[in-house]
Amino acid sequence: MRSKHLLSAGDLSAAEITRVLDTAAHLATVTDRAIKKLPTLRGRTVCNLFFEDSTRTRISFELAAKRLSADVINFSAKGSSVSKGESLKDTAITLEAMGVDAIVIRHGASGAPWRLAEWVRAVVVNAGDGTHEHPTQALLDLYTMRQRFPGLEGLRVAIVGDVLHSRVARSNVLALTTMGAEVTLVAPPTLLPARVESWGVAVSYDLDAVLPKQDVVMMLRVQTERQRAGFFPSMREYARLYGLDARRLDAMADHAIVMHPGPMNRGVEIAADVADSLERSVIADQVANGISVRMALLYLLLGGPEVKA
Amino acid sequence: MSKLLLRGGRLVDPASGHDGVADVLLDGGVVAEVGPGLEAAGARRVDCGGLVVCPGFVDLHVHLREPGREDAETIETGSRAAALGGYTAVCPMPNTDPVADNAGVVEMVAARGREVGLVEVFPVGAVTVGRRGAELAELGAMARSAARVDCFSDDGSPIREARLLRLALEYARAFDAVVADHAEDASLTDGAQMHEGEVSAMLGLAGWPAAAEEMVVARDLLLAELTGGRLHLCHVSTGGAVELVRAAKARGVRVTAEAAPHHFTLTDEAVRSYDPVFKVNPPLREKADVEAVRQGLADGTLDAIATDHAPHAREDKEVEWSAAPPGMLGLETALGLAVTELAGGAGPGGGARPGDLPLPLVVERLTAGPARCRRLPGHGGPVAPGAPANLAVFDPAARWTVDRARLASRARNTPFHGRELTGRVVHTLLRGAFTVRDARAQR
Numbered sequence: 001m002r003s004k005h006l007l008s009a010g011d012l013s014a015a016e017i018t019r020v021l022d023t024a025a026h027l028a029t030v031t032d033r034a035i036k037k038l039p040t041l042r043g044r045t046v047c048n049l050f051f052e053d054s055t056r057t058r059i060s061f062e063l064a065a066k067r068l069s070a071d072v073i074n075f076s077a078k079g080s081s082v083s084k085g086e087s088l089k090d091t092a093i094t095l096e097a098m099g100v101d102a103i104v105i106r107h108g109a110s111g112a113p114w115r116l117a118e119w120v121r122a123v124v125v126n127a128g129d130g131t132h133e134h135p136t137q138a139l140l141d142l143y144t145m146r147q148r149f150p151g152l153e154g155l156r157v158a159i160v161g162d163v164l165h166s167r168v169a170r171s172n173v174l175a176l177t178t179m180g181a182e183v184t185l186v187a188p189p190t191l192l193p194a195r196v197e198s199w200g201v202a203v204s205y206d207l208d209a210v211l212p213k214q215d216v217v218m219m220l221r222v223q224t225e226r227q228r229a230g231f232f233p234s235m236r237e238y239a240r241l242y243g244l245d246a247r248r249l250d251a252m253a254d255h256a257i258v259m260h261p262g263p264m265n266r267g268v269e270i271a272a273d274v275a276d277s278l279e280r281s282v283i284a285d286q287v288a289n290g291i292s293v294r295m296a297l298l299y300l301l302l303g304g305p306e307v308k309a
Numbered sequence: 310m311s312k313l314l315l316r317g318g319r320l321v322d323p324a325s326g327h328d329g330v331a332d333v334l335l336d337g338g339v340v341a342e343v344g345p346g347l348e349a350a351g352a353r354r355v356d357c358g359g360l361v362v363c364p365g366f367v368d369l370h371v372h373l374r375e376p377g378r379e380d381a382e383t384i385e386t387g388s389r390a391a392a393l394g395g396y397t398a399v400c401p402m403p404n405t406d407p408v409a410d411n412a413g414v415v416e417m418v419a420a421r422g423r424e425v426g427l428v429e430v431f432p433v434g435a436v437t438v439g440r441r442g443a444e445l446a447e448l449g450a451m452a453r454s455a456a457r458v459d460c461f462s463d464d465g466s467p468i469r470e471a472r473l474l475r476l477a478l479e480y481a482r483a484f485d486a487v488v489a490d491h492a493e494d495a496s497l498t499d500g501a502q503m504h505e506g507e508v509s510a511m512l513g514l515a516g517w518p519a520a521a522e523e524m525v526v527a528r529d530l531l532l533a534e535l536t537g538g539r540l541h542l543c544h545v546s547t548g549g550a551v552e553l554v555r556a557a558k559a560r561g562v563r564v565t566a567e568a569a570p571h572h573f574t575l576t577d578e579a580v581r582s583y584d585p586v587f588k589v590n591p592p593l594r595e596k597a598d599v600e601a602v603r604q605g606l607a608d609g610t611l612d613a614i615a616t617d618h619a620p621h622a623r624e625d626k627e628v629e630w631s632a633a634p635p636g637m638l639g640l641e642t643a644l645g646l647a648v649t650e651l652a653g654g655a656g657p658g659g660g661a662r663p664g665d666l667p668l669p670l671v672v673e674r675l676t677a678g679p680a681r682c683r684r685l686p687g688h689g690g691p692v693a694p695g696a697p698a699n700l701a702v703f704d705p706a707a708r709w710t711v712d713r714a715r716l717a718s719r720a721r722n723t724p725f726h727g728r729e730l731t732g733r734v735v736h737t738l739l740r741g742a743f744t745v746r747d748a749r750a751q752r
């Protein structure tokens with residue numbers, strides 16, 4: 001890996017992404033064994049530093065680290081310096097003094113992992129920062145796509161929903177475009193970032209027009225607070241225009257898959273029967289793959305020996 | 310006070326149009342004589358060969374943080390930073406704690422400035438009580454106070470209500486005072502963290518669109534036209550705002566405007582580091598805006614360079630981007646940035662590039678330009694017999710590197726740390742006495 005930390009999906013080259021995914025595929029076999037553990041990171045300490053609640057991401061990182069035999073500490077620091085708690089810098093100094101080797105950080109402020117990386121010697125892994133990025137989610141999404149399709153180049157991926165506030169969307173756009181996928185963002189204009197056309201993606205406001213052409217349809221969680229802030233008139237109208245229901249599922253190509261980073265708002269951006277569709281939905285796979293991909297990242301970033309894929 | 314003879318310097322005095330080698334004789338705190346080859350028995354001589362002698366700089370927009378945040382800056386440390394930057398006059402904004410919205414606070418600030426004696430301090434009073442934007446502060450009491458306030462602003466916040474700004478512009482006419490507005494439509498900038506554009510979209514930071522500045526500038530200009538009041542626009546940062554001011558001036562609106570050095574040097578690209586030292590309000594804009602601000606300074610649409618010097622304590626900036634307050638230091642780097650970035654000091658061989666301002670024009674925007682926006686007796690030139698000897702002497706070719714550890718300011722939040730600049734203040738004189746000599750503060 002060229003960079004010491006994993007802060008942005010955009011920092012990874014195509015070769016590096018491929019290496020992460022190949023390593024994850026190899027490590028996934030560990031999960032199938034009766035004893036799901038490798039000794040690779042024995043004696044290393046990984047700290048999960050979560051300033052926001054995210055039980056699923058934290059557990060995924062915790063399992064990944066433990067399966068590599070690392071010691072794991074969970075530092076839940078809800079209420080950041082914004083709310084006059086301990087400052088991020090003091091937390092960083094504390095963890096540094098304790099000699100942790102890697103810090104997995106989830107923070108409500110965009111860019112917080114960049115600040116942290118300036119203050120510590122440990123490896124920093126961005127587990128989601130504000131409305132910015134969530135690079136490990138993108139990598140596990142790419143891994144999941146690669147399980148279903150021969151390659152990522154030319155793969156047609158629609159990312160649907162609140163792109164403006166989505167860290168999943170930003171990281172996926174960066175990683176997917178690096179790998180040569182054809183990305184289409186679908187959202188109401190109010191939920192698209194400024195000058196999104198510069199991202200090297202297609203943009204549409206019309207989900208029905210886009211759906212039949214896609215190999216992958218990734219639905220983003222939409223929060224009710226966005227409706228309260230006036231980005232769209234009502235949850236009902238949002239579901240009608242941008243929700244994935246059974247009718248729209250039928251309009252998709254036969255081979256196309258449905259993804260969602262979770263947690264889902266069933267009945268809003270995704271209907272229950274779509275989420276639970278055994279043929280189309282790979283949402284449970286995403287969760288399982290998250291562990292393998294995070295194992296691969298910790299392994300590569302903490303300097304484990306080369307794994308034969 | 311003894312006589313002082315500044316010999317052999319290039320006297321650049323925009324108010325009189327003078328640009329050429331001339332000696333300046335000072336006596337008793339005032340200018341006694343100006344001309345070539347002056348001799349004066351008993352005068353101390355200061356060799357100014359190769360240096361520019363000009364009126365002391367005037368900063369229309371600083372935050373000295375006293376009273377309230379003396380851990381970030383005081384009138385004393387801010388005055389020292391100003392003197393080192395070549396300034397002889399600064400105008401501190403009223404967003405202190407307590408707010409400078411009454412005669413007591415503005416008098417205290419002015420008196421403390423006199424006591425320190427490194428620079429003349431002309432406090433700006435708040436337009437509304439507590440800067441809350443609800444009711445007019447006692448502008449008359451501040452104007453008639455010992456501080457003689459001639460400019461009012463709620464800087465840091467815009468005056469949201471058009472009606473209130475209208476009344477302020479009208480009411481201030483009674484004292485021939487200026488109303489200086491911080492142009493920002495708050496409903497468009499709620500939660501905003503940086504300029505809205507390609508960079509904010511990528512960084513996942515809520516944007517502060519150029520339109521939020523420009524629509525308020527447009528409103529303010531219309532109200533200045535309606536009322537005939539004197540309007541000053543703080544820190545103009547967008548191409549659209551420059552264009553609106555240009556058009557308003559062309560049709561005779563009584564408006565003056567300033568630009569900050571960071572807005573003619575830095576762009577929103579700097580935010581990619583997520584280092585809050587680059588966080589400022591209005592935010593760093595785009596390349597085209599930087600060019601427009603330079604052009605505005607070149608053609609006089611923008612009258613003045615004003616630093617918006619905004620010290621912040623270290624712990625307030627060593628946080629996540631969204632938790633940090635906006636603002637950056639400016640007093641000690643303004644001349645270097647102006648010479649380097651506007652007058653081509655950093656160009657190949659130090660020569661001028663297309664679009665650069667001639668050096669005398671840069672000096673104008675630091676002296677006579679800002680002085681014209683206000684009533685600041687004795688500042689901005691002309692350097693003529695009888696005028697108070699408020700002068701700056703700088704080396705336009707000296708190269709130096711900004712080192713935040715060596716700033717006189719109590720705070721350290723300069724975005725220019727490590728940058729090499731051309732143009733450095735050598736001496737500053739306030740009423741004929743050195744406040745800075747050989748680049749060292751005298752107190």
